[in-house]
Amino acid sequence: MTTWASRCARFGRRHGFFLLITIVLVVLSYPAWIHTGVPGTDDLSNLNIPQRQLLKWFYDNGRWPLWNPFNFGGQPLLAAGQSGPLYLPNIVFVLFPIVFATKLSYVLHEILLAVGMYALSWHVSRHRVAAVLGAVCFADSGFLVGHQIHTQMFDAMSWLPLIFLLFLRLHERFTRRRFVFLGLAFAMEVFAGHPQITFYTALFVVLYAALMWLWSPSFQALKRWFFTLTAFALGGLLASAQLIPTLQLVSYSDRADVSKSFLLLGSLPWSGLLQLLLPFAAGGGYTSQPFTVNHFETLYYIPNFWEFLSYAGIVFLIAAIATACWKFIKDRTVRTLAVIGVFTLLLALGSNTVFSHILTDVPVFNLFRVPARYVGLTDFSLAILAAIGFAQLLQASSQRTLRVLITSTVSVLIVVLLGVRWIGPYVKMTPAGFWVPLTLLVLLLLIIVVSFAVPDRAKSWLGYGLAVIAVVDLVSQTYSMSQFVEWEQGHFRQPTPLQKFISTHLSGPYPFSRVASLGTNSLMLDRSAINRIPSINGYDSLVADWYVRDVNLTWRDRTFLSEPRQFINALGVEYIVTGADAGGLTSSSQGVAKWMHWLPRLKNTSSLRIVMGAHHTVIDAYAPLFSVTLQSGSHYYTEQISGWPAPSYVIPIPKTWPKTAATKVTITSQSWQGTFNVKTVQLFTSHGTVSYNVNRTFGARVWKKVADFNGVTVWKNPNPLYAAWVTSPNDPLHPDYGTAKLKAWTPNQQSWTVNAGHSGEFVLSQTYDPNWEATVDGKKTPVTRISSMLTAVHVSRGKHVITLNYKPRSFQAGLGISLITLLFSVILLLDGSSVRNMVSFKNKSTPRRN
Template identity: 25%
Template sequence: MARRVLAGLGLACMYAAVFLAFHPAIVTGEAFLGWDAVNEHWGDLLVPLHALRAGELPLWHPFERGGYDFLADPQTGVLYPFNWLVWLAAAVFGEGPWVVLLKSLLHVAIGGLGTHILLARLGLSPSASSFGGLAFVLSGRVAKAKDSAGLWSPVWLPWLVLTGLELVRRPSPRTGLAFGTATAMAFLSGYPPNFFRDLVGLAPVLLVALVLVVRRLPAARRHLARVAGAGGLAVGVALGLALPNIIATLAWLPETVRDQLDFGEVVYSTARPLHLLDALAPGTWRDGAPVHYLGAVALLLAVFAVRRDALRITWAACALLFFLLACGDGSFLLPFLARHVPGFGLWRIPAQYFFGFAFFVAVLAAHGFDDLVRAEPARRRALGRRLALVFGLACLGLLVARAWSRAPASTGLAALFVALGGACLGGLLSARPWLRRAAAPAAIVVALLELKVQARQIHGITQRPPDLARDAVLAQLDDRVGWRVADDDHYRWRVGARLDVRDIFGRDSTLVTRRWRAFAARAREHANLLAAANVRWYAGGHRAAVQRTAAGQSRWTPGRPVELLHAAPLAYWTAQVELVDHEDDALARLAVLPPGRAALLEASQLDPATTAAIAGFDPTAAPVPAILDGFARNRLGFTVEAPAAGVLVVNEAWGPGWTAQVDGAAAPVLRANYLFRGLLVGPGRHAVELEYRPPRLRAALAVYAATALLVLLGLVLLPRRTSA
């Protein structure tokens, strides 16, 4: 067992090292990962670490967007164990941007190792298994996704296929636990659209494999019953591990913009079926860096591998399916499925289907490589003719295509690599043992060299290393808990998430609330909205507009943020309550009212008793700021001296799951000032406690812990295999 683990770690490190070698500028420090990696995921990795250091669970994140449910956003991956490894590394070695590079390399290793083990379990040679793993992790889509959340779920597709095939062929409690765990990892890793796409590719493979197994068994019903039992256990494990995320996301979903996804956004793609040529030679048919580039040697080996074998035909059919789905509105398939089949209409960016295309082509290519490595003398001549036909025609076609190619140099290079690769692969069919021994590594080297040269545009998609010099300015500002900043892409890289600075802006993900997105769009150029949200410091490209709309209530020194002198306090009592009919009316009124003086409530959100109580308020009393007693991620405490009955406005975002107590008695948490919270309080001195306790979440976390313990015990104690 220990030797197997060490061998697996060695292979994983090999795949990560090769991937990193394809990005030398990152190694030398001249460049770093691009867009999402640093701008989004770096912060997501640090938020839970900061929470755990403070002895808190990372449920609510108060340092961006006025606060939001951190667990409910699947992309944060709070319950994903491989993120825990990155948190541990950051806790020991520091919180620099290298932590997100570590996560990317970790997932490249997961994808490469999973593909390698899958191919080895299918009976392929070590060299063929390595070829398939490298073809997958060095494909154009994976190379580009090193910078985005799209990478996390697809690297689990090999593991889903591996554990799913084991369950179908050898159903047992152990294989059920393994398949359920792999499914949960693909879901918890943080990108539900690509988890769904994983399942699209997994379903036909397992269905065909089950039919093949059942056809050759005399006791088919008994085997099917065992598959059903193991499958049920897998579903239970997957649901048990995913339950907290599912509950949190479903509770938060009605507040978000996700339900406004347009059909055109679902199916829009720049890829077309004829762009399959760019998987062979980048730039032949379209400009730019094609993210579906696979390498000519790998793609032609995949074509070479297709023969009358049910599983190979399934690999090929899945590759074609994913390519057509990635074409989006350039093909009939995805528009039809998005309209008529549940699930396909929920996700944007059809180009993400290229992950499945790359994986299934890599699996087929490894089979073709293995056919040549293990060719028996009697079959070598026939295989040689077939190899010459596939590679010779492709080389000739590429040479002809140079005349009309958009990138003739790339097309010509592809022809050269096809010729070199075909020659090396042909050496595997030689009668000379020394030539056969040298041919396999030579073919892998040619394929790697081709990917290195031809995919340089894709591998070169990076940005400069983060410059954090501006962050030092934040340390010179006044109390950061009592006041908020508005980082309008000035400090960048999610200053709130990284430095625990309360930032009204932050990551604009697909699960932001409708209200916050509308508020942020208007507040960028309207100082009154910023001030009403407890923002004292603004930094960003709309500085002039913010100063102009501050109407003389601002101060600015070059090199520092704009200071808004009329910012509302973090919490304040007021009896000046204004009822509006609709949320849009609340936002419009908030832009013109003096910050920190009134409370805007929406009549449609109030019950009759609350409305009647508000009608009896005396609006002549002056507002009173509350005293902050305690500020934590999931808990707030205030003391307020209320001269009369009124509303305590708390300038932290409202969300389902927030509960409140006033002097120990439960009190409803109202929506106030469009985005924030409000509580009714009577006259006198009051101790107010707010706590984030989403309903059913504690029970779901207990289920998660029990399921994880069950999986660990089962995988350690249950026998490894049973006969089919």
């Protein structure tokens, strides 16, 4: 303990002041998290803060956050992972009010980021000022500025510097404590909840190890790198409680088989590289013109600017490029970082390079979208290279070759800026956004040229001068740009009037009566989870493939509106909320909603035909039109018709259909808007054709406007809704076989009393997931998917008690593995001796030396 205390005291005396400067600079660069406002732009309101509010509710009620009943009609919460349900720092959301907890979480991760990057930069440069510069360069980089709105991404990326530092130290000398600490740090990044960043971290260290071995291959070196990388296996095992459920969900999610165009959506355009030089070309900062999304899109052809920010300081960029050129041949570490930086930048360009095949065809790479996010690894490499370069510039006897390379780099960048100023869309950039960076480059060129004329012992002023310029430039840019998270203020403390109205008026068993949100409003995406309002909406997360095919109220409204009204009823949608940008539903109908007729026995009848009239007002070629339902005793059969009305439709009669009893045929409008005409229903029999006149104009069933909130309209479903029912497997959306009543409910368990008039399917108005288990009267019974995405359990005729439990075996197995690995890690941690019998790892040289 004395040794440990003395080490800490010595570290504090040596690095405390510089660490304090680093932390202050980084925290002040993100003023939104120390202001009095409530940042709520985009994903902060749409996903991240609502899910953490929901997480608090689970833990306050003493329940595992396994199943989220409030979004997507039901979704695996822990497996999706984006809420960080097992991430230890998220305890702040349990202990404190949501706004304070959010700000505290960001500030703590900024400090983690600053300290980790300072320590890493010190490790590779052995210069405290250079360590400060490297930390500021990465912590204030465009990637982290933009991804403030992705809480789990910001959290996960904050661990990258510490993980890489522990990786380097473990490679230098393999001890059990270092091995465990690296595994724990990587596990924390996994628990933070963003698999893409976890993959980026693993990719970076694997590339680093592979390239370092490639420059000097030997069996002994291979063994050393192999044992170093095994610490990541330990981290994966520690995080199994999160990792295994996530991998299981991936297997049946929409990410298991996505199109190449989807994976490449969000590729950084070549023009986007100019952001490395021109942070305020689209306004903001020192330009005196406000930054606008439209201006950014005009310049770079991309609207979601936060995904494409990459500025890491023009001085830092120059230092990194010059260092890479200077040390590329002689220094393996610099060479490796330069190659990784260029490679990840090419990956960020995505569809604009031949490397797009890696992103679409190579396993694991093809699980993640928005290639522009790879620029985070480019910024990380750039920051480390800049720290190494500044360590040389800050010495009195700085290398003449390095200064020559800096001069050449600045000259080239000046030519580049002058060359693009009057090309294409760049003529529309803000004048100050161009002239200020150009003036800065000219100033740098003059400073460096003058430095050649001063004595060697005075040359350190060059490095310190450049350091001050670099910090002022980047911190001021980050300070200005990072405040975009406050463009929209979050409504997290109190529910909005719309949320209050829906919470009050939802009827039926909770949480099976739901709302659907179309357009922009306070219930869109995951926002309903803040107040635990059941919804079929949900935001960008791992979600079952069948939800995406049939509802998909994440990216667009079209999929939802292409479903028949009968299916929407089965999902328990009691209210639909339409924003001003989503249009309205039908508030008045010019036709009937349903037509019924009894047909004689259908002996020798093969099919029936619905003959349509010529006139209709249907405008959507993909929207539902009508359904035809046949009923005879306990037999049901329904056919759904969609699209523009055709001249006629032929409905086949099932071969098992009763031939000796009458059949009721029902035509029901499933249309959302528009009218259509049905002339006749014809039966095809062995004796000819029998026609029945219909001559009806059908219109959409009227939804009633019940409230309006500043252009956001609330519509009430006129149809009766059921949380669960018993029905025929041939027609699962008709609740005609019996009744079901909710007996008890918690998010992970529910119990129902059922009275079935016939043997059939108990259908639950909830999105199916394979991890639900059911018992009928205490006997285990399979849970199946019915009507594409609903949950079903087979029941026999009579009264039953059905109990459903959400028990993901993947979580149970993962939790067991995590606990066993944690125990193993504690045992290793208590013994810090070197593992000499594995491999000799002692290497006192710093990583940047050969």
